[in-house]
Amino acid sequence: MKPHNLILTPELRKTSKSPSGKLIKGTIEETKPILLELLKGTKIIVAVGDVTAEVLISIGIKPYILITDGKTKREELSEWKRYEGYKEVRAKNEAGEISKEAWLSIQQAISDFSDNIRTHLMIEGEEDMLVVPLQVDLPDGSIIIFGMPNEGAVIRSVNSETRSFYVDYLSKMKRLD
Numbered sequence: 001m002k003p004h005n006l007i008l009t010p011e012l013r014k015t016s017k018s019p020s021g022k023l024i025k026g027t028i029e030e031t032k033p034i035l036l037e038l039l040k041g042t043k044i045i046v047a048v049g050d051v052t053a054e055v056l057i058s059i060g061i062k063p064y065i066l067i068t069d070g071k072t073k074r075e076e077l078s079e080w081k082r083y084e085g086y087k088e089v090r091a092k093n094e095a096g097e098i099s100k101e102a103w104l105s106i107q108q109a110i111s112d113f114s115d116n117i118r119t120h121l122m123i124e125g126e127e128d129m130l131v132v133p134l135q136v137d138l139p140d141g142s143i144i145i146f147g148m149p150n151e152g153a154v155i156r157s158v159n160s161e162t163r164s165f166y167v168d169y170l171s172k173m174k175r176l177d
Helices: 010-015 028-038 050-058 100-115 128-137 160-172
Strands: 022-025 045-048 065-068 086-093 118-125 143-148 152-157
Touching: 010 160, 022 028, 028 050, 028 152, 045 050, 045 128, 050 065, 050 143, 065 100, 065 128, 086 100, 100 118, 100 128, 128 143, 128 160
Parallel strands: 045 065, 045 143, 065 118, 086 118
Antiparallel strands: 022 152, 143 152
8 A cells, every 4th residue: 555644534533542453451560471472483573652662672572663752651751762773763643643754664664674674663743553554564474562551562463354454444544645
């Protein structure tokens, strides 16, 4: 699918709040061993969110893509975390939107897999909606992990069924370009 500048419609905003995928309930410390076990053998892992990225790196999991916005629970962090071995890329993406710039950065990060390059996509704005183009562009079998504040972590697998759902979802968003 070709990247565009997209914004959530009021109708989609209602449906985007509910988590899909497998919710691992618990505190960060409670979810760490579960994540480690569930992700064993997974080749392509993407972490969305500052806390999620930090947790995965801390337990020895090195996602191919980290997508962070320098915030947790919408509160600015004192500084943006840097990760050794990751190419840093910055892009802008506003809340409730998917910017063409961020989407193209995701596509570039995915194409960098073949050269074994890991990317830290640093989003100026908000990264939450970028799970959607990931679902469309990642290869089958990839895993996307993101946090659900005060609940735990969500693990979402990419496959033809989820891809089809998110292609349809993107087609219902309002184009800005």
